[in-house]
Amino acid sequence: MRNKRLSVSQLLVSVLVISFLTAGCSGEAGESAADNGLSILESVPEFTLNEAFRISEFGDNSSYFFASVSDVVADPNGVIFASDIRAVALHQFGADGNYTGLVGREGSGPGEYQSIGSIAISEDGTLFVNDWRQLRIVSYNDTNGTRRHARTETMGLPDRGSFNGIEEFFYLRKLHDTQEGLIAEFQSSVSYDGGDTIWSCFARLNGDFTIDDSSDPLCFEMVQSMVSRSSSGNSISVSMMSVPENHRSLLTVTSGGSIIKLHTSQKNVSVYNPDGIVSNEFSFPAVKVSISPQMKQQLVQESIPNPQNSDFRTSELSDAIPEHKGYAEQLITDDENRIWILSRTGEEELTWLVYTHDGDLLARTEHPGGDFTHISNGRAYAAFNPGDDDPSFAVYSFSF
16 A cells, blocks of 8 residues: 655545455464354344346446446435546446436536545435535436436535544545434544544534534544654645554444444444434454464555655554454445444455344345445445456345
8 A cells, every 4th residue: 555645735625545455364263153153143044145237337338437436326216326436427327227327527516526525315316426625515306317406515624623622624424314314424534733543423414514513423433544744844744554454443324313333343333323322232243363473564565565665664564453354344224224244254254244223133145245335125236446447336136
């Protein structure tokens, strides 16, 4: 992973992408089924994720392709929207995968965007685009299957220190549509005079997309990165890199407005109600997979290929790598208020565990790959960016 050198002004709007390597490593010896809880899976029904289709090239004569696939969502009618963060494009597909054109376009006018930080869909089919570069939200209504520009609203960022006294700069990472209304997820960046921890804060929004001051935001530590700061004259620079296999918090919101938190160094899940009170906690089965000294050395070499030109020492990075991989890789919720956890159930095995909102384990299935971004109406949507060689998205059907 290359070091990123960011100016203070860039930090105000830069989207932090925390990458984690997934190289295999040996399992921890002596861990029994009772210790990892896998024995419970024997009594849990299995289901299958059946791939309906996968799309990488599309349009007339396959003239379009993805530079990257960031978000994939579907409206209540199954119409699919896939955003390309690198090409700054939002593509629309029918429920059968047939390409139907672009939504909006790159620009500064009404209904246009200069960036696509994330996309979200509401229960009434309204499509929201988070244009973090212009600090605004662009929304589109459904008019007989065609998306028409509805609103373009400026989204002011929170002041430093306004979220539980956290002295960092925040950007809007994602919008969550819930029965309680829109919830915005703000994520911090690292600044020259701030700390090294990345934070995520959840805040309710008013109808004009301003932060609702009637309730306190709920903030969580996401991950602690390695940061190097230096100054020369009037120039200030911050170099940052994520730690391979670093443990971090996975966070999401249910359709009912509950906030779900899972820290990958632990095997438990916390459910917060919209007021920030823990309403339920439960554990999930997972295996501890140790990271050997040899694997740490390999991860360091892959992360810092040219140590002489790096702001970080190889020994510093090696010491920061945890002793074992995270117990979970992904966390997502569906339109039925269920909680999906991608659990590490073996050295090379990842399994989706589906829980009710109350923590009852309903079903399990093997992970087909990709990053799941949306689950609704018996379909799961996954983005694939394998080394950016052939970015695509897949649609899977399922039933319990």
